[in-house]
Amino acid sequence: MKQRSPMRLKILWPGKTRSREWKTLQEFYLARIRQLEPCELVEVKEAKGLEDWQAEKVMQIEAKNLEKHLRDDYIICLLDRGKEMSSEDLARFIGERMASPRPTAFIVGGFAGLAAGVLERADLRLSLSRMTFSHELCRVALLEQLYRALTILKGKHYAK
Amino acid sequence: MKQRSPMRLKILWPGKTRSREWKTLQEFYLARIRQLEPCELVEVKEAKGLEDWQAEKVMQIEAKNLEKHLRDDYIICLLDRGKEMSSEDLARFIGERMASPRPTAFIVGGFAGLAAGVLERADLRLSLSRMTFSHELCRVALLEQLYRALTILKGKHYAK
Numbered sequence: 001m002k003q004r005s006p007m008r009l010k011i012l013w014p015g016k017t018r019s020r021e022w023k024t025l026q027e028f029y030l031a032r033i034r035q036l037e038p039c040e041l042v043e044v045k046e047a048k049g050l051e052d053w054q055a056e057k058v059m060q061i062e063a064k065n066l067e068k069h070l071r072d073d074y075i076i077c078l079l080d081r082g083k084e085m086s087s088e089d090l091a092r093f094i095g096e097r098m099a100s101p102r103p104t105a106f107i108v109g110g111f112a113g114l115a116a117g118v119l120e121r122a123d124l125r126l127s128l129s130r131m132t133f134s135h136e137l138c139r140v141a142l143l144e145q146l147y148r149a150l151t152i153l154k155g156k157h158y159a160k
Numbered sequence: 161m162k163q164r165s166p167m168r169l170k171i172l173w174p175g176k177t178r179s180r181e182w183k184t185l186q187e188f189y190l191a192r193i194r195q196l197e198p199c200e201l202v203e204v205k206e207a208k209g210l211e212d213w214q215a216e217k218v219m220q221i222e223a224k225n226l227e228k229h230l231r232d233d234y235i236i237c238l239l240d241r242g243k244e245m246s247s248e249d250l251a252r253f254i255g256e257r258m259a260s261p262r263p264t265a266f267i268v269g270g271f272a273g274l275a276a277g278v279l280e281r282a283d284l285r286l287s288l289s290r291m292t293f294s295h296e297l298c299r300v301a302l303l304e305q306l307y308r309a310l311t312i313l314k315g316k317h318y319a320k
């Protein structure tokens with residue numbers, strides 16, 4: 001039996017997006033990405049029943065759940081203080097990553113953020129903005145940028 | 161008759177946001193901003209009937225329409241190559257601006273971007289990201305950041 005090759009482009013985050021509008025936009029960009037490149041979205045189990053002040057515990061639980069889905073992936077964590085790129089830089093970078101057999105996994109934190117252990121394990125910490133975006137905004141901005149990067153990379157028209 | 165004082169916080173952009181999801185998110189953050197600070201959104205007339213390749217003409221027409229709504233405002237144009245700030249920096253900056261009687265006007269371009277003349281007239285060119293965001297994403301990201309800045313400034317809880 002032919003073994004299915006693992007998806008080379010993965011996106012992981014804890015919990016499902018609850019807001020209907022953010023979720024629709026998420027699906028909109030994900031569908032456009034998938035027209036250009038296979039892409040797996042893994043919404044891992046989020047920490048439940050904890051309060052806002054228990055952010056550290058939330059991050060620890062979510063780190064464990066994220067790690068269950070990671071193997072030898074090239075890990076890119078989204079972090080406001082991370083490396084900045086233009087959309088063209090990101091396109092070039094994705095192009096290089098797609099040429100590697102090692103899967104590329106983008107990780108976006110939940111409302112509490114990402115645990116230090118996950119950030120330390122990352123091959124790249126990527127910044128979408130020096131500003132602190134809400135995690136929903138961050139997810140959709142990442143998807144919009146991945147779609148844009150793939151259109152640049154493949155010389156396609158960005159469909160508005 | 162008492163004269164109505166001009167709104168100190170204004171946001172301007174060409175055209176109405178068409179996508180239902182982006183529009184709902186726009187209204188969501190605008191309503192939250194207005195709970196903390198009066199804020200006027202002016203969706204100025206957009207250039208119509210022009211093609212993608214006529215971007216320069218689109219920007220010129222929209223620049224004229226934007227200028228009709230500007231007086232002695234402190235103008236902040238959103239530009240990817242502009243000045244970067246953290247959310248805390250933006251909060252401090254908005255605090256300083258709100259202490260001035262001169263209104264503050266944020267301007268977001270349309271799909272074609274902002275004409276050089278508008279960018280030159282700006283007191284500040286502010287970057288939300290080094291990446292090129294779609295104009296809809298840019299609008300909602302700006303509103304989310306203004307809401308976040310006002311919650312920081314006024315010591316309020318950021319309502320998710």
